[in-house]
Amino acid sequence: MPAIPPVPIHWHLPAHPASVRRARRAVTGSLPHALRPHLGDDLGLLTSELVTNAIRHGACGKDENLIELVLWPAEGHYWLAVSDPGIGKPELAYPSADAENGRGLLLVDHLAAAWTVRPRPNRGTSVVAGLAYRQGS
Known part of the structure; x- marks a missing residue:
């Protein structure tokens, strides 16, 4: 019998700047305790950058627009x-060098082992990024 993979964790947050902090805390708080010292900071930064970009560039300014993680x-x-x-x-x-923003995906590119942009089946865009960890860490 094949091993059953873990069920992904989902969050839906409003497309509002206050959601960046909530997303970061939710995602890093969901890591197993043993991995938080190894992945917590980088995963928190990835979350902040991707959620900020989704709010700034992907939301349409309507209340029903949610960011999904x-x-x-x-x-x-x-x-x-x-x-x-x-x-x-x-x-x-x-x-x-004097630009005040525009570096979010550069940070993602630097931190992530791999990342990509995918269109969603019905509407929207997803940015997927992965951080490597050692088994047993």
């Missing part, structure tokens, strides 16, 4: 998917 472990990684109802495709930017 999914967290799951698979094949030596913790995967985080952050989805929004927007139709745009996030891309890496290389802002000038």
Whole structure:
């Protein structure tokens, strides 16, 4: 019989700046205690950047627009998917040194073992990023 994988953890949050902190706390708080010292800070930063981008660039400004987060472990990684109802495709930017923003995906690219952007089946976009961890950590 095959091993049954863990069930992913889901959250739905309003597309509001206050959701960034809530998302970060929820995601890092869901890590097993033994992994928090190894992954907590990086996963918290990934969460903050992806949720901030989803709110700024993917939400349409209506109350019903929610940001969805999914967290799951698979094949030596913790995967985080952050989805929004927007139709745009996030891309890496290389802002000038004096730019005040535009570095979120650069941080994601630096921290994540792998990341990608996927369209959602009905509407919206998901950014999926994975952080590697050692089994038994």
